[in-house]
Each structure stands twice: as C-alpha cells, then as structure tokens.
Amino acid sequence: MSGHDHESRIEELLGQMTVEEKFGQLQQLAWAWDTGPGGGDTAAAEAAARKGLLGSVLNVVGAEASNALQRIAVEESRLGIPLVFGLDVIHGFHTTFPIPLAQAAAFDPAVTVADAEVSAREARSNGIHWTFSPMMDVTREPRWGRIAESIGEDPCLTTAYAAAKVRGYQGDDLSAGDRIAACAKHFVAYGGAEGGRDYNTVDVSEQRLRNLYLPPFKAAVDAGAATVMAAFNTINGIPAHANEHTLTDILKESWGFDGVVVSDWTGVLELITHGGAADEAGAARRSLTAGVDMEMVSTTFVEHGRDLLASGALTGERLDDAVSRVLRLKLRLGLFERPYVDESAALTAPSAQARAAAREAAGRCMVLLRNENAVLPLDGSGLGSLAVVGPFADSVDLLGTWSLPGAPEAVPVLAGLREALPDTDVRHALGVAAEGTDTSGVAAAVAAAEAADAVVLVVGEPSAISGEAAVRSELGLPGAQEELIDAVAATGTPCVVVLVGGRPLTIGGWADKAAAIVMAWHPGIEAGPAVADVLTGAVVPGGKLPVTFPRVVGQVPLYYNHERTGRPYDPAGPEAKYVSKYLDVADGPEFAFGHGLSYTTFEVSEPQLSRERIASVELRAGATVEVTVAVRNTGDREGEEVVQLYVQDPAATIVQPVRRLRGFQRVRLAAGEEQHVRFTLGADDIGYWTNDPYGVFIVEPGEIHIHTGNSSRTHARRTLLIT
Numbered sequence: 001m002s003g004h005d006h007e008s009r010i011e012e013l014l015g016q017m018t019v020e021e022k023f024g025q026l027q028q029l030a031w032a033w034d035t036g037p038g039g040g041d042t043a044a045a046e047a048a049a050r051k052g053l054l055g056s057v058l059n060v061v062g063a064e065a066s067n068a069l070q071r072i073a074v075e076e077s078r079l080g081i082p083l084v085f086g087l088d089v090i091h092g093f094h095t096t097f098p099i100p101l102a103q104a105a106a107f108d109p110a111v112t113v114a115d116a117e118v119s120a121r122e123a124r125s126n127g128i129h130w131t132f133s134p135m136m137d138v139t140r141e142p143r144w145g146r147i148a149e150s151i152g153e154d155p156c157l158t159t160a161y162a163a164a165k166v167r168g169y170q171g172d173d174l175s176a177g178d179r180i181a182a183c184a185k186h187f188v189a190y191g192g193a194e195g196g197r198d199y200n201t202v203d204v205s206e207q208r209l210r211n212l213y214l215p216p217f218k219a220a221v222d223a224g225a226a227t228v229m230a231a232f233n234t235i236n237g238i239p240a241h242a243n244e245h246t247l248t249d250i251l252k253e254s255w256g257f258d259g260v261v262v263s264d265w266t267g268v269l270e271l272i273t274h275g276g277a278a279d280e281a282g283a284a285r286r287s288l289t290a291g292v293d294m295e296m297v298s299t300t301f302v303e304h305g306r307d308l309l310a311s312g313a314l315t316g317e318r319l320d321d322a323v324s325r326v327l328r329l330k331l332r333l334g335l336f337e338r339p340y341v342d343e344s345a346a347l348t349a350p351s352a353q354a355r356a357a358a359r360e361a362a363g364r365c366m367v368l369l370r371n372e373n374a375v376l377p378l379d380g381s382g383l384g385s386l387a388v389v390g391p392f393a394d395s396v397d398l399l400g401t402w403s404l405p406g407a408p409e410a411v412p413v414l415a416g417l418r419e420a421l422p423d424t425d426v427r428h429a430l431g432v433a434a435e436g437t438d439t440s441g442v443a444a445a446v447a448a449a450e451a452a453d454a455v456v457l458v459v460g461e462p463s464a465i466s467g468e469a470a471v472r473s474e475l476g477l478p479g480a481q482e483e484l485i486d487a488v489a490a491t492g493t494p495c496v497v498v499l500v501g502g503r504p505l506t507i508g509g510w511a512d513k514a515a516a517i518v519m520a521w522h523p524g525i526e527a528g529p530a531v532a533d534v535l536t537g538a539v540v541p542g543g544k545l546p547v548t549f550p551r552v553v554g555q556v557p558l559y560y561n562h563e564r565t566g567r568p569y570d571p572a573g574p575e576a577k578y579v580s581k582y583l584d585v586a587d588g589p590e591f592a593f594g595h596g597l598s599y600t601t602f603e604v605s606e607p608q609l610s611r612e613r614i615a616s617v618e619l620r621a622g623a624t625v626e627v628t629v630a631v632r633n634t635g636d637r638e639g640e641e642v643v644q645l646y647v648q649d650p651a652a653t654i655v656q657p658v659r660r661l662r663g664f665q666r667v668r669l670a671a672g673e674e675q676h677v678r679f680t681l682g683a684d685d686i687g688y689w690t691n692d693p694y695g696v697f698i699v700e701p702g703e704i705h706i707h708t709g710n711s712s713r714t715h716a717r718r719t720l721l722i723t
Contacts (some may be wrong), residue, residue: 001050004010006328006331006332008332008493009331009336010324010327012132012388013327014080014320014323014324014327015078017079018078018307018322019305019306019319020047020306020321021052021078021079021107021191021597022052022301022323023053023301023306024048024051024052024053024054024294024302024677025054025055025081025306025323025326025327026047026053026055026293026301026302026305026322026323026326026561027053027054027055027056027083027294027299027301028052028056028057028058028262028294028295028296028297028459029043029044029045029056029057029058029064029293029304029378030049030057030058030265030296030297031057031059031060031069031370032059032060033483033660040087042069043174045057045069045278046069046072046379047084047223047454048339049072049073049076049077049083050068050072050073050076050077050079051077051341051470052073052077052078052079052081052606053259053302054083054362054403055072055081055084055294056083056084056085056086056326057069057083057085057086057131057260057344057481058081058085058086058231058296058297059086059087059702060127060128060592061087061126061128061348061404061406062126062127062605063125063126063341063342063343063488064128064343064676065127066085066125066126066127066128066341066603067340067341067343067541069083069084070082070085070096070127070339070640070642071338071482071610075264075337076111079332079396081327081336082334082335082339083131083335084129084130084181084326084329084330084338084680085126085127085128085130086130086131086134086183086331087131087132087404088131088132088402088404089119089120089128089131089132089133089180089400089404089525090131090132090133090135090149090518091103091115091119091400091402091403091405092115092119092135092403092407092524092525093118093119093123093126093128093168093404093407093410094120094122094347094348094349094350094354094407095118095119095122095350095354095357095358095398095524095525095627096358096400096403096404096407096408096410096524097115097118097119097353097357097358097362097524097525098150098358098361098362098365098522098524099115099149099400099401099402099502099521099522099524100112100134100135100150100151100161100519100588101147101149101152101502101503101546101547102153102362102365102366102520102521102522102523102524102611103115103151103161103361103365103547104150104151104157104158104547105365105366105367105509105519105521105543105544105545105546105548105596106163106361106364106542106543106644106666106712107157107543107544107644107646107664107666108355108666109160109161109163109164109165110164110366110521111132111167111365112164112165112168112363113132113164113167113362114168114184114357115164115165115168115357115358115361115531116165116166116167116169116171116360117132117168117171117178117359118167118354118357119169119180120168120169120170120171120178120179120180120646121178122178122347122350122354122533123349123652124177124178124179124341125177125178125333125345125440126341126344126346126347126612127203127341127349128180128214129178129180129182129333129335129348130168130180130181130183130226130329130333131183132183132229133169133182133185134147134161134165134166134182134183134184134185134220134295135150135167135184135185135186136150136151136158136161136162136184136185136192136214136216136217136220137149137150137154137186137189137190137213137231138150138151138152138153138154138155138157138158138191138212138216139153139191139192139722140153140191140192140232140559141192141193141195141477141552141556141635142196142334142503142504142505142556143154143195143196143198143472143473143476143503143553143556144191144193144196144197144198144424144471144503144549144617145401145465145466145467145468145469145470145471145472145503146190146191146198146467146468146470147191147200147466147502147503147504147547148503148505148522149229149309149401149467149468149571150191151403151546151548151549152542152546152547152593153546153559153560153561153593154546154560154561154661155211155213155215155381156215156243156544156594156660156662156663156664156680157214157661157664158215158216158219159215159216159219160219160247160664161215161216161325161599162184162216162220162492163219163220163222163223163262163656164184165287166182166223166224166225167219167223167224167286168179168222168265169182170182170224170225170226173332174226174332174333175332175334175338176334176359177338178339179334181226181227181329181333182220182225182226182227182682183225183226183227183229183262184216184217184220184221184225184228184229184230185228185229185231185264185405185623186218186229186230186231186232186233186240186264187217187228187230187231187240187246187247187251188209188213188227188231188240188246188677189202189204189209189213189233189240190202190231190232190233190240192204192213192233193233193494195611196470196471196472196477196556198232198468198469198470199232199233199642200233200460201234202233202234202236203234203236203237204235204236204262205691205692206689206691206692206693206694206695207654207691207695208691209235209378209687209695210689210695211573211688211689214250217251218255218350218512219294221251221255221256221257222351222602223412225259226259226260226329226608227260227261227262228251228257228259228260228261228327229261229262229263229264230243230247230261230262230263230264230266230267230292231264231392232264232270232678234274234276234288234308237268238276239270239271239274239276239294240267240278240551240606241264241267241268241270241287241292242271242276242277242286242287242290243262243288243290244289244290244291245694247261247290247291247696248290248291249694250386252291254470257484258325258328258393258655259325259328259329259655260293260294260325260329260589261291261292261293261294261325261327262292262295262296262298262325263287263292263294263295263440264296264406265296265442265464266296266297266341266643267287267296268283268284268287268292268295268297268301269283269298269300271286271287271419272282276548277441278323279590280300280303280304281304281307283302284299284300284301284305284308285308285313285314287300287301287303287317288301288305288308288314288318288322289313289314290324291316293321293322293325293326294322294326295315295668299402301596305319307351311449316356317492319693323343328723329335335430336486349408350408355525355526356471357522357528358525358526358553359529359533360502360531361524362520362524362526362527362530362531363533363534363541364521364522364538364539364542364543365521365523365531366518366519366523366530366531366540366541366543366544366545366593367518367519367541367543367545367589367594367596368516368517368518368520368534368545368598368599369499369511369517369519369549369595369596369597370515370517371515371597371599372512372515372516373515374599375494375496375515375516375536375597376496376516376518376535376537377422377534377536377537377599378496378535378536378537379421379425380421380422380423380646381423383421383424383611384424384425384453384455385424385426385451385452385457385598386417386421386423386424386426386427386453386454386455386456387427387428387429387445387448387451387452387454387456387493387568388417388426388427388428388455388456388458388686389429389430389431389448389449389455389456389457389458389488390430390431390432390445390447390457390458390481390484390498391433391434391458391459391479391481392413392434392458392459392460392498392500393412393413393428393456393457393458394412394414394415394428394430395411395412395413395434395458396409396410396411396412397410397434397462397463398410398412398413398463398500398522398523398524398527398528399463399522399525399527400463400466400502400521400522401466401467401468401470401502401522401666402467403463404537407525408525409524409525409528410523410524410525410609411525411527411529411531412527412528413456413498413531414426414428414528414630415527415528416527416529416530416531416532416533417456417527417528417531417532417535418661419528419532420532420533420536420537421532422534422674425699426570427448427451428448429441429445429447429448430445430446430564431445431457431484431488432445432479432481432482433479433677434460434461434479434684435462435478435479436479436480437479437480437673438480439480439483439484439524440557441482442480442484442487442625445484445487445488446487446488446490446491449488449491449493449495450491450493452493453493453494454492454493454494454495454496455486455487455493455494456494456495456496456498456535456544457484457496457498457514457585458497458498458500459476459477459481459484459485459497459498459500460477460481460499460500460501460505461478461500461501461502461503461527462478462512463502463504463522465478466502466503466522467502468503472622473521473553474506474553475503475504475505475550475553476505476507476509477504477505477507477508482509482510485497485510485513485514486513486641489510489513489514493517494515494536495513495514495516496514496515496517496535496709497514497516497517497518498518498520498523498531498535499517499518499519499520499525500520500521500523500685501521501522501552502521502522503547503550503605504545504547504548504549504550505552505637506507506549506553506590507549507552507590507703508552511590517545518531518534518541520534520539522663537599540598540599540600540637540638540639540640541596541597541598541599541642541667542596542598542639542640542641542642543596543630544594544595544642544644544710544711545591545592545593545594545595545596545649546561546593547559547593548589548591548592548593549589549590549591549592550589550590551588551589551590551655552585553584553588554569554582555585557584558589559593560592560593560594560659560712561657561658561659561660561661561685561712562658563656564655564658564714565580565657566578567579567580569581569587571587573582575624592711592712592713593711593712594661594710594711594712594713594714595711595713596642596711597710598635598640598641599635599637599639599672600634600635600636600639601633601635601638602632602634602637602639602641602669602710603632603633603691604629604630604631604641604643604708604709604714605629605630605631605704605708605716606629606708606716606717606718607627607628607629607645607682607708607716607717607718607721608627608629608718609625609626609627609628609706609718610625610626610627610628610716611720612718612719612720612721613717613721613722614720614721614722614723615722615723616700616722616723619682619683619686620683620687620699620720621697621702622683623682624680624681624682625680625681625682625720626679626680626681627663627679627680627681627706627708627718628676628677629643629645629677629678629679629710630674630675630676630677630679630680631643631667631668631669631674631675631676632672632673632674632675633669633670633671633672633673633674634672635671637671638668638669638670638671639668640666640667640668640669641666641667641669641710642664642665642666642667642710643664643666643667643708643709643710644661644663644664644708644709644711644712644714645661645662645664645679645706645708645712646659646660646661646662646706646707646708646712646714647659647660647681647685647686647704647705647706648660648705648707649686649688649700649702649703649704649705649709650702650703650705651702652688652700652701652702653680653690654688654690654712656688659707659712662679662681662685663679663680663681663685665677665679671715681706681720683697686699686704686720686722687699687700688706700722701722701723702714702721702722703719703720703721703722704718704719704720704721704722705717705718705719706718706719706720
C-alpha cells in the first residue's frame, strides 16, 4: 500500500471512530511476561482490545500469545484495527549481541546493522513489530548505568550508529516479515543527567542541546525511524514528556517527523511527581499538547481525554493528529493486511549463522588497552599450561543489561579458551566472587598461576550493576577483585586481564601490574569463543574506546571534546598553580577516547586537503572539502586500524571543543600494505548551532584545524581557511 493510500485509509478510519476509540489508539498497556491470554493481569489488555480501546501492547512474547491477543482486536472489536506489539529488543532477541557501548567500540556501524537484522528477524517471527531501540543518548557520565546502552560520549559516532541501526531494523520495507519498527530514544538529553543519577535533571543551553544531544536523533529521523520515545528527565526545567519545544517545534515541525512519539514507562503520569502537573488530567493535557502521541502503561489519556476535549484544553485537531500517527505506523507495518504471524515459522533459538554473526561482532568490539612485551597473542603451540581465573572466567553472566528473559546463556571464557587451545593444559580457579569480601579462594588462584606458563584473569562488573537504575558512585572493580589481581600479578607469571563490564572503569590502581589488558565489555552469547579468538590472535583486535576511561571517579565528567578554558593545563609547559587541573591526580584520562592497540603497528599520515580555502557561503550551499589520509601497516601481520578525523575551530563566537570527531573508517591492511582513506567535510562538520532561542546554524570565517590519526590525541594536522 502506497503512502497516499495510507493517508486515505487513515482519513476513512478517523471518520468512523468514536472519541473513545480514538483515545484507545493512544494507549499502550503492559503484558505479563509469564502469563498467556486470559491469565493474570492480561485481562485488562484483552478487555480493552475487545472494545477497540487499545492501540498497542508491550511485552507480549511468542507468536502464539501475540496471535491470540491480535485475534481479539481484529476479529472482535467494532473496527478491527490491529494492535502493534512492542518489546525492548536492545541488543538481541534470542541471539544476544554485545551491548551497544561495546558495539560502538568497533567503530564500524556494520556491527550494529548485523545486530539489528538478526534481532528483527527473530523478533518479527515471534509477533513483535516494534523495538524500543536504538538508544542514542550521548553521555559523558560513566556512573550512569545506561551508558551501557549508549554509543558513548561522541555525537558523530552516535549519529553514524543511530542511522545504521534504524536501517538494520527497518530495511527498505517495514511491512516485510523480517523487519521491525525502530524507536529513537530518549528524546532528549537523557544522557546529561546530573551526577549520572538516572531520571535526573538536565540543564542545557540551546547550543549544547543542538550540537551535542540532537544530531543522532536527526540522523535517525532522516534514516526513517518510525517512532521516537520521550525521555524521563527535565530539559531546562520542563519535563521532556511536556516539552513542546523539543517534541513539536524541533522534532515534528522543523524535522518533519510524521511517526509516533511514545512516552516512556509511566512517563506521562510522572509529570505529577516531577512537579510539572497537579493531577492526572493536567499530566495528560501537558503531554498530549506538547507532542506525545501514545502513552505507555499509565492511562491518563484514556481516562481524562474526553473531558479535556470537551473543555477545549485539547483540540480535536491534535487528537486526530496523534491517532493518525498511530494508524500510519500500523499501515506501514502492514498489519491491516497481515495482522498475524505464522506460528510454525517462529524462530525459537539462535541459528548457526546468527551465532557466527554475534561472535564476529564481539571480536570486533574488543579493545586492546595494553600489551607489554607483546604477551598477546597467546601462542597455542608453545603454551604448555594456562591458568584461567577470576569471577567471570567460568561465568555465563556475560550478556549484559537488557538481555531478554529466556535468552540462551553466554558461552563462558573458560570454555572458549579450552576449545581454542586443545594442546594446552587449561586450569581454572575462581579466586573471588564478583561481589563480596571473601578472599579464601585467592590462594588457589595464586597456586594455579604459579604452576602455569601464563594466566588469563577475567574480572569486571556483573550485568546487574549496569543498565537502567544501576548508577554507581565508584567505578572500581566490585568486591575483592583488585586484591585478586594484586595476588596473581605478584606471582610473576605473565598476566593477561580480560575486563568485562558495561561502562568505563577506574583501573589505574592495577593496570600496570598486568602485562596485557583487553576490554571485552559484556560481549554477548558468544563471549567465550570471541574472547578466545582475540587472545589467541585468530582475530586481531582493532576496536577503539568510544568513551574516556578516567583515572579516578573524581575526574568525572571527563571527555575528549571539552571546551577550552582561559587557563588550560599544559603538561609540556612550565609548572603553574592557577590552571585547570587537580592537585591529587595526574591530568587527563587513563585511556583516551579513540584509544586501542593492535598486534601490529600502523602509521597514519598528515591529512591532505582537496582545497586549502573555501568560502562560508559555498559550504552553506553544499560545497565540500575532501580530506585524504594514507595509512600503512608497519608491522609483520595483518590487522585493522581505525583512521579518525577531528576538527577544531580555534577562534569562534561560541567557544568550540578542543576537538570534534567528524569522520572515521576502519580498514584492514596486510603487513606492509598502504591504503588511502578519504573523508568529506561539509558545513555540518565545520559550522555549529548558536544559543538563539530556537537555534541558528552558522559557519564562521576563520581557520579550521583538521587532525587525523588513530585516537583523539593525534597531532597530525592541516589548516583549512574559511573566508
């Protein structure tokens, strides 16, 4: 059905619907995980569907369950309007891929496309039409648990991943049997919550809103994202669920978004707790008039909508607009023509191909932080014995936050290494638990390390302490894990630390005691084989950090793209007291944004520009500058490097960041091979948004410094003159 036909059908349905049925389309109710049709608290959803007073249901899992509820809506309600079924498919349905922050470390959006395509195929076959992903909240706050769901601290990287994941979920035809509707969340600035405390206040200037937080959402909308979710936080004192400036002025009017804006879980009702509404009717009025189209879980729209309409507090035009958006989503999904799924074709487990894709993704996401004396890769032919110790060595807790109930367990690292090293005596000792103070197992871990040729120590965060509502005030390893590292490292046996977790961790107290450190994140269902691939060199690590690793939590927020101050700290300059620094910790991060080593070495040339000057008016009219960089593998084995391009505006009306990532490309090179990488810079890469009340984009005359290299600390540069 064409877009024109969709609009005709929408007008036809609007003409047939009662006021109650219209408000019903704006309601999404939650379904119990462990009950089917007719059971538990599902009765409310069934009753509403039967009366045609329900638009969507959240958390229905399984083709049989979704079909049963869909039949009630389609075959028993007056107009037979189908339901749309939503689920938090964040980084996998059956096949759990690495967490999104890990995927960002690949610096390769193809990784997130693979996740989205596998997830969409598995979910749609089980009756799911709509995922509440991707999360594209740029954040500089590692204490915030939801950093695990993000792409990290950079808007350019997040923008690339946002568009890629939307395309992966939706493809070219949203009605296809292997595609689902994406949801760009959380709109907007949720990643800026004070102190990293979830759901908290965000006070942000218009220029920072537009330059930092909004670009990934614009990219998602441009990529065709079917839906957008409002955020829990306030934005400059106005709750996001009642923020007309962001939801209507920017999203719907400026960007032309014609899809559905859905609330977050009880986000409309929480306007009362926020202090943004006195009662439920007020919450419904503010949210609907601001631009929210569908209410998740709470029921203020349905319960108070008729009265708001009758009193004039809500216009009929706004109600019809919201309903039209919901109907448009269902038409685009093809639900009127094909409301049911084939239960016999439902995918019930990961396929071999899906597992292979998850394994490849996990390997591409791992970051080699340290590798002294080339202790990695492990040489299976010359390694007689290996000790694999630590709380996550033989653990299945490697899926990370938002793995779905019933998803298959992860393959442990111990199992992966035993399979990869069949001729090596691989021994195991727990050492300590992931949390707690019991150190009675440390002696056994030390003994295993002393008797081995090398030791792999697998430490980190449990999945439960990252993700939503999992905020930490400290960023070190939980429990007695650091004591375990100290004891094992003291044996003198070469020690490789595999670090798992959902956020940057402060590892400065023990980092130099390990010969090598691999950041594996929460790598998903194929964790063990993927870790083994990297440690043995079957996969040469090429990942880079998408977020800064601080030395201590007191440095937070610490991020690469900060603004300059009038008294910057200069490590190469003379000792000075009155500069921007800490008294009790070295300046800068433990590991910088964009950092990541390999088993080979690379050389990245200075950038070459297609032109060295260009007029501002030309850029605004669409002209571009091509930047060419040569990258050469100077080592003795094949590997992959991420070439990164940054820009800096050293003199602007509004002070600009010291660097902004504006391009990246991951390339594979044989030993000795050289390749030229090309980037294109346009107005969006050089200009910026101002603090005018509704934002003005400008490209100012002056110098622009263009830096290229393999991390945010690269110094190779050329100057482009804007006239």
